[in-house]
Amino acid sequence: MYNRQKAVDYANQWWNHANPAFPRFEDDCTNFISQCLLAGEAPMTGYPDRVKGWWIKGKSWSYSWTTANALFWHLQNSKKGLQGRRVSSESELELGDLIFLDFTGDGRVDHSLIVTSIINGVPYVNAHTTNSYHRLWTYEDSSAYTPNIKYYFMHITVTP
Known part of the structure; x- marks a missing residue:
């Protein structure tokens, strides 16, 4: 079972610096999101295949651990363990859910965010990079924002 509060607590603790227990990347958004999911007790699957599953072990990790587009597709297609279900609106999100951004609208996800608070039905997020x-x-205040931005809202689930 996914512990949303633990994921949010981790996101609030580490939002402004790197946890030395994990590698740090120049584009660190999905590495950070993966750490939050792991803190929320999401189970890792797929080791040692970097293309399949979601995992980190030592100095090796799956593509979905560090790449927003790969995590997005993994969550939608996973049949066990960490999964995601796309929802149509930000109003359907809960704490610990994810939002993926496609800044240019080209169909490739560029950035990942975790919902850490909801105020009057409006989600607020933490992120790295x-x-x-x-x-x-x-993210309208982002230098990467464009009028073509697409948002993908992902409700996190875990199954055995």
Whole structure:
């Protein structure tokens, strides 16, 4: 079972610096999101296949651990363990759920965010790369924002 509060607590603790127990990347958003999911007790699967599953072990990890587009597709297609179900609106998200951003609208996910608070039905998120704490989910203040942006809302689930 996914512990949403533990995932959010981790996101709030580590939003502005790197946890030395994990590698750090120049584009660190999905590595950070994966750490949050792991802190929320999401089970890792697929080791040692870097293409399948979601995992980190030592100095090796799956593509879905570190790449927003790979995590997005993994969550939608996973049949066991960590999974995601796309929902149509930000209003359907809960704490610990994810939002994926496709800044240019080209169909490839560029960035990942975790919902860390919901105020009056509006999600706020934490993220890495440009470290963010309780930032408005729309990311309209981002230098990467374009009018073509697409948002993908992902409700996190875990199955045996």
